Amino acid sequence: MIRTDLIAPLPVLLARHAAERGGKRAFRDSTRGVTWAGLAARSGNLAGHLAAAGVAPGDRVALLLPNSVAWIEAGCAILRAGAINVPISHDATLPEILYRLEDAGCRALIVSAERAGQLAEARAGLPALATVIIADGELEGLSGSPPLMPAADPPLLEEAAFIIYTSGTTGRAKGVILTLRGMLWVTAACWAPILGLSDEDEFLSPLPLFHSYGLNLAFLSAIATGCSVRIMERYSTGEVRRLMAEEQPTLFAGVPTMFHYLLQTISEGEAPVAPRLMRSVSAGAIMPGTLNRSWEERFGSRLLDGYGITETCTMVTMNWMHGARPLGSCGLPVPGLTVRLLDPVSGEDAAPGAEGELIVRGPNVMLGYHNKPAETAQALRRGWYHTGDLARADAEGFLTITGRLKELIIRGGQNIAPAEIEEVAAAFPGVRDCAVVAAPHAELGEVPVLFVAEKPGQGVDVAALLAALRQALSAYKVPHAVHITEEIPRTGSGKIMRFRLKELLPQ
Secondary structure (H helix, E strand, O other), rough: OOOHHHHOHHHHHHHHHHHOOOOOOOEEEEOOEEEEEHHHHHHHHHHHHHHHHOOOOOOOOEEEOOOOHHHHHHHHHHOOOOOEEEEEOOOOOOOHHHHHHHHHHHOOOEOOOHHHHHHOHHHHHOOOOOEEHHHHHHHHHHOOOOOOOOOOOOOOOOOOEEEEEEEOOOOOHHHHHHHHHHHHHHHHHHHHHOOOOOOOOOOEEOOHHHHHHHHHHHHHHHHHHHOOOEEEOOOOOHHHHHHHHOOOOOOEEOOHHHHHHHHOOOOOOOOOOOOOOOOOEEEEOOOOHHHHHHHHHOOOOEEEEEEHHHOOOOEEEEEOOOOOOOOOOEEOOOOEEEEEOOOOOOOOOOOOOOOEEEEOOOOOOOOOOOOHHHHHHHHHHHHHHHHHEEEEEEEOOOOEEEOOOOEEEOOOOOOOOOHHHHHHHHHOOOEEEEEEEEEEEOOOEEEEEEEEOOOOOOOOOOOOOOHHHHOOOHHHHHOEEEEEEOOOHHHHOOOOOOHHHHOOOOO
C-alpha cells in the first residue's frame, strides 16, 4: 500500500509533527538534538532570515555543511523559503565546490567556518552569490531568533526542490533536478510500506546527507514519518558499534562496504551488538548475497537491499521484509514504478531471462539535468529514464544488476566518472595519454586504477601525479594504483577500449 498521506509540502509535515509529537526528539548529532517543535520553529526562523537577505522562491541555495542537526535545520529552511537546495559534500575539493556554485548559479551559501575561509578569495568569481551564512554561531543565531519577515512556506511539490550533483560519463558532474513529490514518493512507496519506517523507529544513520540516498532516507523520509534519527558526521566502524550498543537503534542504513567492515569486527558466538535492531537497509552499490546472508546470521535481523540511482530520487527496486528473496537480487520494482529491460543491440524488450538495459518510468523520475538539455534528452526518452545499467529478471520478476553500459565506477556506493580523473591526469607533465578503469576490490566493490602512456623521452613521477590528483579530486576519486603502459588502446573514432586495459590488471 502506497502511503500517499506522507506526500505533502514540507511545512505541512513539520506542522503535523509539531502538533502531534512536538516534544519528541527529531534529530540528534554528537553535540546537540532538536525536537519536532524545535525543528519547525528554528527552520521557520531561518527561512524568514533567508527571505530577508533576498533569497526568493526558485533561487538556488548551496548547503556546504557536515552531517549535523545544523544541516537538517538549514535543509528545511531552504525549502521553506521556496528555494532550491543544492547540497555539496563537505569534503569536496575547492574546484569541485566552485564548479557546483557556478553551474547552479547559487544565490546563497550556508557553509561551515572551515570551508568559508577557503572560499573567501574565490567568491569574487561568483557574481551570483549574494549571501553567505556561516554555520558556526551565525546560523545558530538566525535559527534561534525571529526574523523580520515570516517563512514563505510555499506548498511546493511539483517544482524543482533539489539539484544534486552526480558524476557522469562525460566527466563534469551533472546537476540532477528533483522534486519534493518525487522524493516523497519513494518514502510513500518504498521506505514506509516495504522497510516499515515509522514514528516508532530509532534510526542510526551514517549516510552522507548531500547524497541522494541519505537525503531521501535520513532527512526527508524521517520528516515524513516522524521517526527519530541519530546522525553520524561520518562512518566509523567503532563508533557505529558503540552507538548500536548504547542507543539501541531499531534501524540502521548503510552501503555494502559498511556492512562488510562491521561484520569483520563481530566474532562467532558474540552477544548481539544491537538487540533492538529489527532491520537494516543497504543501497548505493550491489550487495553480494553472501554478505547479506552473513549479516542476518550474525545480527539476527533482516538486511534489505535494493537498487537506486539519483535520477530516480533513489530507489527503483527493493527486497521486502517477508517472502522469497533470491540472494544477490536487488528485489522487485517499487510499487508505482514501471521497469523494462531493453536488448542493448536491438533496442527491443529483452527476452525472458536475458540481459538488458534497465529503463524506468514513474513519479520519482528526475525533471532533467540542470543546464544540460542534450544530456537530458539522451537520458529521458518518451517518458522513460534510461539508466545505462544492465540487469536480468527471473520468472518471479526479481531483478539482478549484471553490469553497466555506462562507464561509471562505483566505489563503496560513490560514483566516479573516469573522464573526471583523466582530465586532471592528462594535464600532468610527461603524460601523453591516459585512461581509468575499474578494478575489483574485496571491500569497496571496485576502485579506479589509472593507466598512463608517457611522452617520448619523458618520464612520469607517479608520486607527484598522485599528489596532484589528491589536490584536485575528492579522496574517493583518487586512483588506487597507477600503471605505466606503452599505449592506451582506442577505437578508430578515438574511444578508449577499457576492456583491453582491464586485461592488463594484476590478477
